[in-house]
Amino acid sequence: MIKNFTGQHELPDISIQWNWIPFSGHWGISTSLFSLAAAEARQKQLKLNVPARANELAIQLAEFIGIPSGFEKVEPVNGYLNLYFSQAEYARRVLVEVLEKKADFGRPDRKNEKIMVEFSQPNTHKAFHVGHLRSAILGDTLARIMDFAGYDVVRANYPGDMGLHVIKWLWCYQKFHAGELPDKNITQWMGKIYAEANGKLEANPDLEAEIRALYKRWDQRDPEIVKLWEDTREWSLQGFYQIYDTLNIHFDVYYFNSQMEKPGKEIVQELIDKNIATDERPDGAVIVKIDDVLGLKKEQYRVLVVLRSDGTALYATEDLALVKQKFNDYPDLKKSLYIVDVRQSLHFTQVFKTMEIAGYNWAKQCEHVPYELVSLPGNVVMASREGTVVLLEDLISEATKRAYEVVQEKNPDLGEDQKWATARAVGIGAIKYPMQARENTKVVTFHWESALDFNGQAAPYIQYAYVRCGSILKKAGNIDINPPEISYELSPQEIQLIDLISRFSREVERAASEYRTIQIANFAYEMAKTFNNFYTHCPVLSEGEPIRSTRLNLVMATRQVLKNNLTLLGITAPEAM
RNA sequence: GCCCCUGUAGCUCAAUGGACAGAGCACCAGCCUUCUAAGCUGUUGGUUGAGGGUUCGAAUCCCCCCAGGGGCGCCA
Numbered sequence: 001m002i003k004n005f006t007g008q009h010e011l012p013d014i015s016i017q018w019n020w021i022p023f024s025g026h027w028g029i030s031t032s033l034f035s036l037a038a039a040e041a042r043q044k045q046l047k048l049n050v051p052a053r054a055n056e057l058a059i060q061l062a063e064f065i066g067i068p069s070g071f072e073k074v075e076p077v078n079g080y081l082n083l084y085f086s087q088a089e090y091a092r093r094v095l096v097e098v099l100e101k102k103a104d105f106g107r108p109d110r111k112n113e114k115i116m117v118e119f120s121q122p123n124t125h126k127a128f129h130v131g132h133l134r135s136a137i138l139g140d141t142l143a144r145i146m147d148f149a150g151y152d153v154v155r156a157n158y159p160g161d162m163g164l165h166v167i168k169w170l171w172c173y174q175k176f177h178a179g180e181l182p183d184k185n186i187t188q189w190m191g192k193i194y195a196e197a198n199g200k201l202e203a204n205p206d207l208e209a210e211i212r213a214l215y216k217r218w219d220q221r222d223p224e225i226v227k228l229w230e231d232t233r234e235w236s237l238q239g240f241y242q243i244y245d246t247l248n249i250h251f252d253v254y255y256f257n258s259q260m261e262k263p264g265k266e267i268v269q270e271l272i273d274k275n276i277a278t279d280e281r282p283d284g285a286v287i288v289k290i291d292d293v294l295g296l297k298k299e300q301y302r303v304l305v306v307l308r309s310d311g312t313a314l315y316a317t318e319d320l321a322l323v324k325q326k327f328n329d330y331p332d333l334k335k336s337l338y339i340v341d342v343r344q345s346l347h348f349t350q351v352f353k354t355m356e357i358a359g360y361n362w363a364k365q366c367e368h369v370p371y372e373l374v375s376l377p378g379n380v381v382m383a384s385r386e387g388t389v390v391l392l393e394d395l396i397s398e399a400t401k402r403a404y405e406v407v408q409e410k411n412p413d414l415g416e417d418q419k420w421a422t423a424r425a426v427g428i429g430a431i432k433y434p435m436q437a438r439e440n441t442k443v444v445t446f447h448w449e450s451a452l453d454f455n456g457q458a459a460p461y462i463q464y465a466y467v468r469c470g471s472i473l474k475k476a477g478n479i480d481i482n483p484p485e486i487s488y489e490l491s492p493q494e495i496q497l498i499d500l501i502s503r504f505s506r507e508v509e510r511a512a513s514e515y516r517t518i519q520i521a522n523f524a525y526e527m528a529k530t531f532n533n534f535y536t537h538c539p540v541l542s543e544g545e546p547i548r549s550t551r552l553n554l555v556m557a558t559r560q561v562l563k564n565n566l567t568l569l570g571i572t573a574p575e576a577m
Numbered sequence: 578g579c580c581c582c583u584g585u586a587g588c589u590c591a592a593u594g595g596a597c598a599g600a601g602c603a604c605c606a607g608c609c610u611u612c613u614a615a616g617c618u619g620u621u622g623g624u625u626g627a628g629g630g631u632u633c634g635a636a637u638c639c640c641c642c643c644a645g646g647g648g649c650g651c652c653a
Binding site: 019021022030032034035037038039041048049050051053054077078079080123160163164165257280284285286287289298299300302303304305306307308309310312314315316342343344345346347370372373375379403406407410411426434437438439441442443445447450453454455456457458460461463464465467468471472473474475476510518522525526529532533535536537539540541542555576577 | 579580581582583589590591592593595596600601602608611612613614615616617618632633634645646647648649650651652653
């Protein structure tokens with residue numbers, strides 16, 4: 001129809017982009033006529049006032065097309081042509097869809113593509129602090145979003161279970177804590193011994209010799225050391241499982257650093273045989289001069305060290321093997337994502353490129369998803385060795401305790417179990433949310449006060465909106481879950497709420513394609529805010545029909561979408577607060 | 578020296594190249610006989626680090642500076 005119009009008026013033929021009208025109380029689609037006006041000016045060599053001409057065109061076009069079926073109103077506004085949907089019909093369709101699809105509302109069709117998301121990668125024999133939380137939460141949330149968006153997601157973990165840090169720990173344990181068993185807070189106890197080892201070494205550098213001796217015993221697979229390593233490693237892993245359980249995070253597959261050592265060395269040999277790697281031993285290490293191999297003049301990939309001069313493996317050695325292992329285990333993997341902090345960007349670029357050069361074509365399907373660190377005020381990086389850490393256990397217990405106090409105050413009649421369950425949901429939600437509602441590329445600065453602030457844009461706000469929905473529905477008793485024809489004029493609050501509900505699926509798709517949890521975190525907040533606005537302006541139970549039934553259905557739909565949204569964020573939706 | 582990220586309200590952060598750059602916190606003023614006040618309403622607050630360019634239109638894209646952070650051959 002618009003083509004007819006441009007044809008009749010000798011206007012340039014350009015493609016029309018339809019967008020959603022920024023919300024103004026009445027929804028629909030719109031197109032801007034600025035590009036048409038600009039194209040006209042160019043084609044006819046005219047000097048036009050483009051915005052004015054765009055508005056003229058919008059007015060003429062509005063008259064020309066009249067009101068197409070399914071629409072209620074057509075209006076030119078500031079150079080835009082807006083087509084408004086018929087309110088009542090559109091609103092009802094949205095409600096029906098939510099109430100039919102329930103937990104699946106917002107899910108697009110399955111894509112039949114397998115994606116691996118590797119995240120968390122904690123080091124055994126060390127504490128788990130708030131800095132480690134970001135990869136765990138970002139990865140878990142992305143995995144949830146991608147799964148919801150229709151991908152077959154494989155969640156992978158890759159703990160660092162061997163390395164100098166482990167040897168130091170074993171040394172300290174053997175010498176000062178032999179025979180001791182871990183505390184209830186395993187990870188915290190492991191972390192203490194690691195810190196103690198570092199402290200002792202710093203105080204007396206001569207002890208380094210003992211560490212080297214121990215490393216050698218490990219390298220020669222001294223049964224006593226291997227056994228000690230196996231036992232203590234298991235303690236550490238048990239500690240991690242506890243933490244993941246508390247955070248409601250799970251993994252489908254675990255890869256371990258220690259398992260990649262041998263296959264990594266084999267790949268290095270392969271690289272040497274193929275003349276990709278240069279063996280500079282014994283004077284130097286085994287390296288891949290990637291830029292030279294590719295014949296690049298400008299430095300881009302630089303040099304990757306793949307094996308130490310003494311022949312021992314390093315991180316890169318193991319990463320080469322891991323790339324391969326993943327595609328061996330899952331040959332139909334479309335993508336292999338690595339959720340690792342931004343400092344390792346170059347490292348992963350090098351590893352993937354090296355594997356590609358070696359002929360492993362699926363290396364192109366590997367992608368590093370970088371994120372910035374969690375720091376303490378004053379730009380202090382959290383580091384176990386420096387002792388500049390906030391332990392996760394401490395944060396969780398403090399947040400839960402504070403949440404419990406609020407529950408106690410607001411809702412003293414709840415049973416003790418439910419009080420604690422609610423406190424955990426609120427406390428853990430409050431911890432997770434700030435990491436999700438942040439651009440991956442931005443540093444999170446940890447402040448105790450804001451981490452424990454349950455007001456404003458935070459998880460408890462969203463959970464509270466969910467609870468309010470439930471509260472209304474509970475008091476309403478039996479509800480006919482069949483949205484009636486809407487036979488009254490919807491209030492702006494109702495329209496805005498329905499508008500948001502209808503956008504949920506688009507937000508999920510975008511979050512999944514851009515690997516951005518912030519999209520979903522912000523949307524959840526928008527939903528809650530809009531509902532709270534509805535809550536104060538639109539009474540439900542005290543209204544007569546037909547308003548009461550329509551609003552009850554709207555509340556039910558809102559509650560469902562909030563629930564789906566919170567599930568994507570891995571945050572529990574409590575029944576009472 | 579080379580590469581990457583960041584710079585938006587006092588603070589923490591948003592904003593598919595498009596309609597008046599929006600929230601939260603903080604501050605101030607209000608709202609609980611009514612579905613839970615972990616809530617709501619209102620007020621205050623901006624040369625989007627600076628300067629060029631592309632475009633009908635730039636916080637967003639390009640160039641060049643400035644400031645902060647990170648990475649760059651045997652750490653992980």
